[in-house]
Amino acid sequence: MQLMIALALIIVTVGLILLLALPQLSRRRVFRPISAIQRLDTAIGLAVENGTRIHIALGNGAVNQTNFAASLAGLATLERIAQISSISDRPPLATSGNGPLAFLSQSTLRSAYLRSHAIELFEPDRALLAGVTPFSYTAGVLASANSDLVSTHILNGSFGPEISLLVESAHHASAFTLASTDSLSGQAALYASAEEPLLGEELYALPAYLKAGPIHSASLAVQDILRWGIIAALVVGSILKIAGIL
Numbered sequence: 564m565q566l567m568i569a570l571a572l573i574i575v576t577v578g579l580i581l582l583l584a585l586p587q588l589s590r591r592r593v594f595r596p597i598s599a600i601q602r603l604d605t606a607i608g609l610a611v612e613n614g615t616r617i618h619i620a621l622g623n624g625a626v627n628q629t630n631f632a633a634s635l636a637g638l639a640t641l642e643r644i645a646q647i648s649s650i651s652d653r654p655p656l657a658t659s660g661n662g663p664l665a666f667l668s669q670s671t672l673r674s675a676y677l678r679s680h681a682i683e684l685f686e687p688d689r690a691l692l693a694g695v696t697p698f699s700y701t702a703g704v705l706a707s708a709n710s711d712l713v714s715t716h717i718l719n720g721s722f723g724p725e726i727s728l729l730v731e732s733a734h735h736a737s738a739f740t741l742a743s744t745d746s747l748s749g750q751a752a753l754y755a756s757a758e759e760p761l762l763g764e765e766l767y768a769l770p771a772y773l774k775a776g777p778i779h780s781a782s783l784a785v786q787d788i789l790r791w792g793i794i795a796a797l798v799v800g801s802i803l804k805i806a807g808i809l
Contacts, residue, residue: 576789579785579788580781580782580785581781583784583785584777584778585777586777594768594771597761597765597772598759599741599759599760600761600772600773602741602759603739606715606739606741607647607715609715610648610651611648613714614651614653615653615713615714615715616654616655616656616715617714617715617716618655618656618658618708618713618716619640619655619657620657620658620708620718621634621641621659621660621664622634622637622718622721622722623659623664623697624660624661624664624720624721624745625661625663626663626664630721631721632745633719633720633721633744633745634720634721636719636720636766636767638667639770639775640719640773640775641668642671642672642674642675643770643773643774643775644717644773645671645675645679646675646679647773649681653712654684654689655672656691656708656713657672657689657690658691658700658704658707659690659691659692659693660692660694660695661695668690691703691707693706693707697722697723698725700725701726701728701729704729705728708733709732713738715738715741716729716733716740716742717741717769718730718741718743719742719766720744721744721745722746723744723748724751724752725752726744726749726753727752727756729742730742730753730756730757731756740757740758741759741761741769742757742760742761743760743761743765743766743769745766767786768786771783
């Protein structure tokens, strides 16, 4: 029974995403303003204008683990940032915490430059494997990003509480930082250290806010639909329970 419910939920979710991604239904979609993302738009523009670099940290989400969903959001963010900054003098820098994710980040950068007709900007060494454990990854990011004229840090992936070290380092360097993670301990650290962190499902909303494509915008709308559906199911279930029907 549980398997059938799970399969039905997956089918409904995929169907809604494909439906809402149609041009007729995606043109007038408006998202609530998030101040951190509004500031990010400004920071990206300044980085392109001033010729400084944007750093995207993807974390250490493993391909065979559930936390890889956060890394997929980070890869979508990386692709969009690479497209936006394709006219900049300094291409973005991506750092990853495991080999498969580093390989995917290289592929993502190459794809972004192909779509932007700027394949000559692709440099494989701009997608780095910074470390394979949380703290070695943090140390590698600090060594790479802080020495490369980086003015904007986007931490969008799976991080633990060590993410606060990256935020503090960026703060001391007077760089803008937008940080998000799927880890509860990491979110707690961000709440204490970051000025405007993205919490909860806002992690997965970043590509949609950056206009990465209709699929991302549709997935954000489906999140809201499913959220209200769960709330309605809980309310109806409670009423039926009180009435003695369940």
